[in-house]
Amino acid sequence: MADLIIRGGRVVDPLNHVDRVCDIAVEDGKVAEIGEELPEAGAREVFDARGKIVIPGVIDMHTHQRTQLGHPHAQRMTALAGTCTALDMAGPLDDILDSIPGSGSGINVAVLEAAREGYTIKTGRPGKEERAALIDRTLEHGGLGIKLLGGHFPMDTDICSDFISECAERGAWVAWHVGNTLHGSNIEGFRDAIDAADGKFLHIAHVNSYCRGQVVKGDGGVREALEAIERLKAHPNIFSESYLSDLNGTRLTIGPDGKPASHVTSTCLQKVGCTPDRAGMEKAILEGRVGVLVDNGTIGVLASGEKALEYWREKGTVTTGSFSVNPAPSRFLLAQAKRDDGSFVVDSFSTDGGTYPRNVIVRNGMHLVHFGALTLEEFVLKASVNGAKALGLPSKGQLGVGADADVTVIDYDRCEPYGTIVGGRVIMKDGALLGSGTTIVCDARGEAYLKGRGIRCLVKKPLDPADVPKRVSAKSL
Numbered sequence: 001m002a003d004l005i006i007r008g009g010r011v012v013d014p015l016n017h018v019d020r021v022c023d024i025a026v027e028d029g030k031v032a033e034i035g036e037e038l039p040e041a042g043a044r045e046v047f048d049a050r051g052k053i054v055i056p057g058v059i060d061m062h063t064h065q066r067t068q069l070g071h072p073h074a075q076r077m078t079a080l081a082g083t084c085t086a087l088d089m090a091g092p093l094d095d096i097l098d099s100i101p102g103s104g105s106g107i108n109v110a111v112l113e114a115a116r117e118g119y120t121i122k123t124g125r126p127g128k129e130e131r132a133a134l135i136d137r138t139l140e141h142g143g144l145g146i147k148l149l150g151g152h153f154p155m156d157t158d159i160c161s162d163f164i165s166e167c168a169e170r171g172a173w174v175a176w177h178v179g180n181t182l183h184g185s186n187i188e189g190f191r192d193a194i195d196a197a198d199g200k201f202l203h204i205a206h207v208n209s210y211c212r213g214q215v216v217k218g219d220g221g222v223r224e225a226l227e228a229i230e231r232l233k234a235h236p237n238i239f240s241e242s243y244l245s246d247l248n249g250t251r252l253t254i255g256p257d258g259k260p261a262s263h264v265t266s267t268c269l270q271k272v273g274c275t276p277d278r279a280g281m282e283k284a285i286l287e288g289r290v291g292v293l294v295d296n297g298t299i300g301v302l303a304s305g306e307k308a309l310e311y312w313r314e315k316g317t318v319t320t321g322s323f324s325v326n327p328a329p330s331r332f333l334l335a336q337a338k339r340d341d342g343s344f345v346v347d348s349f350s351t352d353g354g355t356y357p358r359n360v361i362v363r364n365g366m367h368l369v370h371f372g373a374l375t376l377e378e379f380v381l382k383a384s385v386n387g388a389k390a391l392g393l394p395s396k397g398q399l400g401v402g403a404d405a406d407v408t409v410i411d412y413d414r415c416e417p418y419g420t421i422v423g424g425r426v427i428m429k430d431g432a433l434l435g436s437g438t439t440i441v442c443d444a445r446g447e448a449y450l451k452g453r454g455i456r457c458l459v460k461k462p463l464d465p466a467d468v469p470k471r472v473s474a475k476s477l
């Protein structure tokens with residue numbers, strides 16, 4: 001007897017060659033049957049998906065689920081966006097595990113711990129033992145690996161290179177927001193990161209943010225995106241994602257010298273026609289040229305105008321927010337670029353969201369489908385299949401019998417998520433949040449620790465670097 005029937009949606013499941021209107025029956029959190037007119041008798045719940053698109057649950061390969069960034073609602077925002085599984089790209093692991101009772105929304109979360117000077121490592125040049133201890137501790141406490149923070153806390157490339165090798169030896173994930181002590185978080189830092197990986201597994205974070213036309217100016221990041229695409233084609237050992245929002249995320253704090261504490265923020269202020277100082281920031285907030293991230297009680301939203309300015313002052317300016325700085329041309333190129341075999345050059349969609357309200361994989365992804373840049377099948381590959389494969393979760397990314405009942409239901413005409421179902425539980429329907437708790441996607445080495453804490457977990461397959469270059473394409477299916 002089914003626990004849940006998902007009724008009458010157009011099911012698009014490329015791995016199982018399904019693209020037709022049908023029902024899905026769910027039992028014990030798994031897909032039990034797919035077919036037409038499945039009986040409702042005895043089913044605990046029926047989800048009416050008629051007129052909607054039903055796909056394997058969206059997997060967002062770059063989010064932030066931490067609770068100390070203006071509000072604690074990232075998990076809710078992730079569920080509202082139609083995302084079932086999210087890779088958190090910086091932790092802190094402890095903060096996320098501690099937040100589950102209060103902030104859990106029913107999603108699955110995998111966590112990378114940031115290698116951050118003064119927090120998880122003592123200095124910017126940790127020795128071999130300290131690096132190894134950070135990786136081992138992370139895996140044993142339920143994390144998947146390490147994030148290198150080139151953007152705000154750059155390290156020397158030799159240290160990054162050592163981290164990549166040591167993660168490879170331990171089967172740990174390693175991601176890099178590129179940038180190092182010589183080059184910034186741009187296309188130059190991107191080149192260095194590929195060289196530093198030297199053929200080993202590396203996840204390069206949000207490729208679009210290195211293609212904003214910062215180094216090669218004047219064309220909306222087009223030449224930088226084309227270079228990034230060529231380099232990724234030539235280095236299949238690199239896993240990558242890019243996001244679809246125009247918004248960035250940055251600190252709005254003004255330092256004691258009256259200037260923005262973040263260099264990124266100074267550049268953004270000038271870009272939107274304001275001076276890089278306190279007066280410029282006030283003008284930007286008042287006129288809506290920047291959004292201040294505030295807690296509306298349920299989710300985090302971007303605010304501007306008088307009230308936002310008041311909030312920013314109350315906080316002593318220690319806030320974060322977003323400017324519209326990601327050029328559309330490079331975002332578009334990275335979203336649809338393919339290799340000769342038809343697989344995507346940039347493996348997955350991501351948001352760099354969670355906390356920041358730019359969780360638009362479904363919204364902007366559907367715009368790309370409407371535009372004709374992607375087929376629905378291709379959207380599913382990039383929004384779900386590739387992430388499931390990379391994370392070692394073969395029971396996700398597909399809706400065959402026995403697969404996890406992780407499902408995203410999409411209102412195609414409105415380009416909005418309509419339902420989020422995780423493990424057969426409806427955690428979001430038509431904008432209403434219905435879930436709680438969190439399942440942590442972990443390495444086998446972290447299972448005992450999480451269970452000891454009473455945290456639900458899902459053990460992933462070990463990372464196999466030889467598997468990374470074997471990409472799925474619509475052509476090969």
Ligand SMILES: [Zn+2]
Pocket residue numbers: 062063064089352
């Ligand atoms: Zn990020």
